[in-house]
Amino acid sequence: MSKKLFGLLLIAAMIGIVIAGIVKNNIENTSEFDNIALGSDVEFLATDEGLAKGKVAPDFELTTLDGETVSLSDYQGKKVILNFWATWCPPCRAEMPHMQKYFEEQAKEENVEILAVNLTTEDRGIDKVKTFVREYDLTFPILMDLEGEIGASYQAVTIPTSYMIDTKGRVQNKIVGPMDETMIEKMVSNLE
The missing domain is CATH 1.20.5 (Single alpha-helices involved in coiled-coils or other helix-helix interfaces)
Incomplete structure (x- = not known):
């Protein structure tokens, strides 16, 4: 040979x-x-953190675009759509109007909060983020991941990436790519 x-x-x-x-x-x-x-x-304990389905989503603390400090755990008892995005990302641009419409029309009655985490280290600066938020008239919280630590811990390599988190703080789904209203409604309906 x-x-x-x-x-x-x-x-x-x-x-x-x-x-x-x-x-x-x-x-x-x-x-x-x-x-x-x-x-x-x-049985899932608060110490059973991770990104796999059924695990408690890792808690974090970030500052919103408005300067308010929030933690994921502040939203315990609500269904949470945790979305990672950037202003330059075409699929992120495509899904934002759908998320905003869902937030305005259904989120409150469905007990849902949308937390949109801007991957600031990957973006073009806070001024671009502010312009983007005004352009799309976004009213849900925009969290700033200034150091990129939260995006990295949530493995948001491809964006947009969204996690569906139930009222107990457990990850139920991970969506890589843009969502539309129908998809958001379907994903939220599967959360407890």
């Missing part, structure tokens, strides 16, 4: 091992979610 053929076989075997590991991890995560979705008797 030539050295080239042996090298190619070795590389193919290594790729196969990596793919098998990824598939196994995905299968394990899926079955964990299926158990939770089927209503297993899993």
